[in-house]
């Protein structure tokens with residue numbers, strides 16, 4: 001089971017967003033455990049914490065630095081602790097690892113040998129550093145975006161409060177991994193900061209830190225950080241509570257207070273005016289979320305746009321942007337894949353230039369060879385009309401982005417046919433409708449589309465993304 005599912009199972013099973021730090025910090029160890037040698041005392045204390053809290057938390061978070069500071073016995077203690085945490089509770093190792101040259105080997109050790117579920121990472125070495133951790137599909141990372149440390153302010157708020165670096169970290173790291181694999185770590189006592197981060201990353205899990213430093217902000221912090229389902233936050237159990245002999249009672253009381261705020265957020269959300277259009281899930285398009293995401297990243301634009309044919313449409317679709325957003329690109333590939341698995345073909349062919357990345361992604365996913373017809377034939381070199389290897393007589397499925405008149409995709413298909421290949425099926429993401437499918441059939445092709453332009457506009461309108469005027473501009477075309 002992957003980290004995300006394991007976490008969500010625990011959140012619903014234990015009805016808790018709380019996580020507990022399993023930190024062998026001798027300075028915080030209660031007096032009761034101090035008569036023994038330090039490692040034994042810490043081991044007994046941490047075991048007590050686990051037994052008192054395992055029914056009331058969604059995750060545990062050991063901090064690597066505390067174990068390392070105890071030397072070899074500390075690392076042995078870490079392994080003992082990892083072994084006694086119930087297997088169904090995910091473990092997030094707080095390592096804030098950031099070294100590029102050790103990331104591959106460190107990821108392997110932590111995820112395969114130590115069987116840790118997730119790890120915290122610092123963002124400054126960029127995606128190159130995070131990628132080795134993301135090659136483990138069942139594991140996750142939390143990117144440190146913001147800390148409450150006063151000394152960090154000059155960096156985090158650089159260059160200005162309107163456009164602070166910490167928000168840039170959030171925006172950039174969203175491109176590194178899916179919401180299931182990449183969450184954010186945010187230390188703050190300021191509800192505004194958490195609110196900005198939540199608005200920038202509505203889909204991410206945020207592990208909050210330091211929120212207990214100003215306890216009177218508690219409810220406000222939760223309200224801005226929780227998503228509309230009343231989750232999306234991982235909340236730490238205050239450190240001093242872990243030294244209490246009544247830990248189990250205290251953590252249950254804290255859980256109730258948090259769940260009270262969660263319920264308020266859920267009921268506020270259910271009476272909000274934008275809820276109504278979304279409420280009928282029965283009519284929701286299967287690719288509803290993908291449509292909204294394509295709109296949100298600017299692939300679907302409104303206005304009067306002149307098409308290659310000279311016609312003016314009330315929209316323009318620019319699917320070339322997808323490649324800059326790996327998470328959405330992945331979903332787009334899955335949507336094509338659902339259609340392709342029902343077709344018979346020997347090779348995939350992308351139509352240049354817009355559909356070459358998609359065809360390449362699909363070729364890798366489906367382990368299927370790819371070719372492409374050139375847009376223009378070079379006057380030098382091989383002068384090939386078609387790039388890639390093929391055998392005449394093979395069947396090729398053509399991949400394109402959008403069908404408007406069908407002209408460009410049919411031109412590509414004709415080039416493939418002139419080289420002795422069979423082309424029956426054309427698969428696109430968007431069908432503009434207005435008779436283009438019939439035109440394909442008249443020319444001997446079967447068109448398949450993930451969604452039509454009316455499905456897109458209906459979804460955008462029902463979700464409140466476009467207004468009535470924009471919606472009607474489509475229906476009246």
Ligand SMILES: O=c1ccn([C@@H]2O[C@H](COP(=O)(O)O)[C@@H](O)[C@H]2O)c(=O)[nH]1
Nearest residue numbers: 316317354402403404405406407408409
């Ligand atoms: O909104 C649009 C409209 C067109 N394109 C580009 O045009 C072709 C499809 O046009 P046909 O008339 O079917 O030849 C498509 O491949 C795009 O490259 C677009 O991107 N967005």
